[in-house]
Amino acid sequence: xxxxxxxxxxxxxxxxxxxxxxxxxxLEKVIALRTAAMQATTVHDKAVKEGELNKALSGIWAVGxxxxxxxxxTNIIQLQSRISSLESELADRREFYxxxxxxxxxxxxxxxxxxxxxxxxxxxxxxxxxxxxxxxxDGDITLSLPK
Numbered sequence: 666x667x668x669x670x671x672x673x674x675x676x677x678x679x680x681x682x683x684x685x686x687x688x689x690x691x692l693e694k695v696i697a698l699r700t701a702a703m704q705a706t707t708v709h710d711k712a713v714k715e716g717e718l719n720k721a722l723s724g725i726w727a728v729g730x731x732x733x734x735x736x737x738x739t740n741i742i743q744l745q746s747r748i749s750s751l752e753s754e755l756a757d758r759r760e761f762y763x764x765x766x767x768x769x770x771x772x773x774x775x776x777x778x779x780x781x782x783x784x785x786x787x788x789x790x791x792x793x794x795x796x797x798x799x800x801x802x803d804g805d806i807t808l809s810l811p812k
Contacts, residue, residue: 667702670748671699671703674718678696678725680741691725701718702718719752762793767793
């Protein structure tokens with residue numbers, strides 16, 4: 666799901682570039698955050714980078730509000746719908762993953778599961794995929810529209 670979302674982001678940026686000449690910094694930030702999210706290796710790093718990417722994506726939607734021709738473009742509408750759908754599916758998968766990690770962490774410490782887990786080398790607690798409250802908030806967007 667993360668890979669699918671990462672694949673959609675360059676398409677979104679490309680379409681936005683056609684309309685938004687004054688907001689290049691927002692588009693560049695989204696691409697940089699996408700790259701960082703793809704390169705994250707630990708669950709914690711991935712969660713942090715994905716949260717930052719979500720904030721930056723909300724910036725693109727805010728830019729769309731300032732440009733009516735961009736907001737009404739069918740490619741943008743389709744990409745926005747696709748990314749929103751992926752975001753919803755990601756939230757479901759993140760919840761499932763965290764529930765599985767929670768069950769794992771509980772069971773490796775319960776008898777008799779702890780005996781089997783010990784024999785199989787399953788002794789470490791797993792880390793949940795948590796996005797900080799700060800990363801869940803929409804970012805502040807300032808638009809530099811031509812006068």
